[in-house]
Amino acid sequence: MNKYYEYLVGFIAWLGVYFNPTFSMILIVGFFIMSDTILGILAARKLGTLDHKVSRKFRPALDKFIGYGIVVLVAHVIETRFLPDFPALKVISGYLMFIELKSMDENFKVIAGISIFSSIIKKIKPAK
16 A cells, blocks of 8 residues: 555655646736626626625635636647647637636626727727
């Protein structure tokens, strides 16, 4: 049994070293998920659809965090093993963050009545 324990500890250590470059990206994506969840709760409170069982609302956020974390890990494997010249980790993580930013913008629009993306696009787009 002791030998299996040594192999298990060695394997877990190897996984930690192999996936070390992804930890910061997973934390950043997790920050975006939590920000979106908080804005979603505030938007639901403003709409009056927030019930007293808020803890059940965190389950989809946890599922999303686990799913996005797996996607980031797979992107790292794709980048290191199959497409070393393509920055898959950065592209896929950026896409996941954009999805969360868009959702945060929708929640912010419910809360404040304005869309941050729309106002930025209006300022960037030249007037005709």
